[in-house]
Structure formats: C-alpha cells, structure tokens
Amino acid sequence: MSVSFIRRFAAPKKALAVAAVAAATTGMVLSSAPAQAATTSDSSARTVAKQMIPDAAQYDAFSKIVERESGWNVTATNSSSGAYGLVQALPAHKMSSAGSDWKTNASTQIKWGLDYMNSRYGSPTAAWSFWQANGWY
Template identity: 80%
Template sequence: MSVTFIRRAVASPKKALATAAVAAATTGMVLAAAPAQAATTSTGSSAQAIAHQMIPDAAQFNAFSKIVEHESGWNISATNASSGAYGLVQALPASKMASAGADWKTNPKTQIKWGLDYMNSRYGSPAAAWNFWQANGWY
C-alpha cells in the first residue's frame, strides 16, 4: 500500500475501504471481516438464564428477577454512583460478594449465589425479600 492510500484511509475510511476492496478484487485477494471479539461480560439474558438454573422454583425466581431488574437491570457491573453498591443485587459494600467467590466482580453466577444467600439469610427467601422491597423500595 502506498502512503497516499494510507492518508486517504485515515481521511475517508468508507472510500478507503471501497478502494481496498476493488484493489483486492482485481488482484484476486479476498477481503473478509475480522471475527467479532467474544464478549467479556455476560449479558442480562445470560445472567437471567444462570439465575433460572440456580433458582428452579418459579415464584422464587420471579421474585429474585424483579429485585434484580429494579436494582441493576441485570447489569453485572452496575454501580450506584452515590453509595458504591455493585452488581446484579447491588451489594454494599460490593466486596461482601467475595465470600461467594473471588470472581465476584465479573461472574454473574457468583453474584447470584451471594444474592440468594443474602436474601435467604436476611428475609427467608427471594419472595420475602421482594415483599420487603415492594413495601420499602429497597431490601
């Protein structure tokens, strides 16, 4: 590639890509898209699937899900700017989740385990925690 082509690529990426594609086609080369990088964090739907596996009882899963939806929107890295609460279940301090696993910052399964243990020990169940949340706006 020439320096002129590189300068054009920086100035006009769409035009440069089209020019490269034409050049490649005329020389018999094939341009292929690079493979997408694997996601490093779980999406909300995969965190929900994990929770569903860990909480087979439908009523308890629904209650857990409602709390998580309100607290973090199923975002494993959700952080409350004012309090520092973190994760799916908004643990405060966040480091409390380390008792469920060293990977608590990035692993939805670890966060779910900690959240379930918390709800069960403090309220008796996710459903009871949800009842408290509805009455108080927090749990």
C-alpha cells in the first residue's frame, strides 16, 4: 500500500476524530434525538397540515408551496428579505395574529398560512397556481 493512499484515507478520519474531541470538549452532542420527538420536524409539520387540511387537492397545493418556500422548516429564514417560517411570512411577525407561539409552532404557522392563502387567493390551489406562474405567492 502506498503512503499517499494511506494519507488520503487517514486525513479525513483524523479530521473527524479531532472534530469529535472538540465537540465533546465544548459540551456539544453529536447524536440527535429521534425525528418524531421534535415538534418542529418536517414530518410532524406535514402531519399537522394534513389534519388541518383534509381536502387532498388543497393539502397537495399547500404542501407544494411550503416545500418550495421553506422545505417544511418551521424556523426557515430568508436572509435577504426576513421572510420566516413554513409559509415565509413577510414581515414574519404577521403570523402573531394566529398565535403567540408563531416562531416555533407548526400549527400556528399553518393556520396563518391557510388564512393568508384563502383571503388573498381564495384557496391553497389558487395560491399554488399563482406560485407556478410567478415563482412566489
């Protein structure tokens, strides 16, 4: 085995070991909790949305918008505009009208997003049609 071959594989392992030691020294945990334990995970936000939007076509349209806007990340923030959350509300604090926990609660953000889509476009499917035509809603 050549020395360069060994170096190519030893260096990444060493870097990983150094990172693990540094993380342990500073008190960071490298393991994560199960996805179902997180209240703001992608899967739990989708589950909440399905419960709140029983019509399959409306849910599908809502889901397509959220997937493109935030990737189902409850704390997604657009660094240039400040848009925030699942539905990328702008300004973000507008979602407080749906609840004081708007920064972290998927249900609150979904409720606000549905209200927004229904009042501005008539429905999530109409909002999705607009999104497709314009790349935003």
